Amino acid sequence: MPVETTAHTLRQDADRLAGGYPALLAEAERVAALVAAGVHGRRRPGQGETFWQYRPYDVSDPANRIDWRRSARGDAVFVRDTEWEAANSVYLWRDGGPGMNWRSDKSLPTKRDRASVLSLALTSLLMRGGERCAVLGESERPRSGRVGYERLAHRLAASEGSLDMLAGKLPAHAKLLIASDFLTEPEAWPQRLATLAARPASGVLLHIIDPAEETFPFKGRVEFQTPGGWMKPYLLGRAERAKADYRTRFQAHCQRVEDSARHLGFTVIRHHTDQAPGPALTALYQAFEGTL
Structure with a gap:
């Protein structure tokens, strides 16, 4: 491939990745501002000089x-x-798998975008309380302050969010936010969480769900395709006949994720993309407030 073509492709990829960044950041700031007015700050008495x-x-x-x-x-x-002044390190990982770019309706955000917005909004709230945050698997150290937030926001928005990043450098007793639909290799997630807990680390799993993934509203002749095309399309003649069995299997998947996580000391918060992000952010912030 010619050098000129390679450079052009790289620029296109960079523009595509960064294209949604300002909108994501603005939405995260809006959600964080709404929630910040209704939650208690993390300032409290303790060891410090202030x-x-x-x-x-x-x-x-x-x-x-x-x-x-x-x-x-x-x-x-x-x-x-x-005032208590013992800042902690919080690491964030937002799944970037092909399935996270899916949405069942154009009026809904993709699972990836909603996961990014909630992750950024939580970072904003935590940094206001003096915590240091970083994207897991990136080379940068945890940062705080406005400049640190903007650097982290850009990295998170552009992050590939590969599963390999879960093996990134992580200090002992760090706190984690893992945002995913947990549908990529679902049988492997208990072992991934066990590996993280053994480092040792704990935190919160944000389970992102598109409403159609849970309700299975499909009827008639429907062709199902896997994001990324790693499986051949699957055609159902009467999709409604599979609804009951599918919903049973999906709920079993969700319960398996929760059972594995809680057994290892992780909190699980479910969020559907057709719901407002504010309540989920409040739940996330309160979950971290109790562990930091």
Whole structure:
């Protein structure tokens, strides 16, 4: 292949990957702003140098915690609390498999886009609380702050999200967000999660589901094709006859993912792409708030 053709192809690929980035970032910021107004911040008393609050003295407090200058203003004795300042590292992985680019209706986002928006919105909220975040499998270290957020957002939006990235460098006791439909090699996910838990790491699985994947609304003669074309098309003469069996199998798949994850210490949050992203983001943020 000529060098000119290769360079042109690379530019096209780069433009395609980056094309949806501004829209994803804007949507993530909008969702994060809505949720931020309704959730409690992660600021709390603990080890640190920044002043947090004055509070009444308790008999369990050591005497050296008393702020005598503040206490001298009245009859009560006060303790000076500092703000907790132990930032954690959160790693994100958004599945980029062919199936994640699917949607059952043009009015719905693809599973990949919704996973990206929720991942970015969660990152925004966590970084506001002082946490450091990174894309799992990328070479960059975890970052915080606005510049760090924008760098991470661009990397996540353009990330291939390959399964190999789950084996990326990960410090012990790091927290993870894994966003996927878990339909690629579903039988292998229990082992993947066990490998991550053994490193050791824990966190949240965001299970992204298109509504048609769960309800199977198809009727009549329907040809089914696998994203990426790794299997031959499959033709059903009367699709409605397969509905009951399909739904039973799909629910069994979802339950298998949840059972494996919870057994290994991961929290599972399901989200359907026809639902508003706000409730899912609130659930994600609260799940991480309890572990960081």
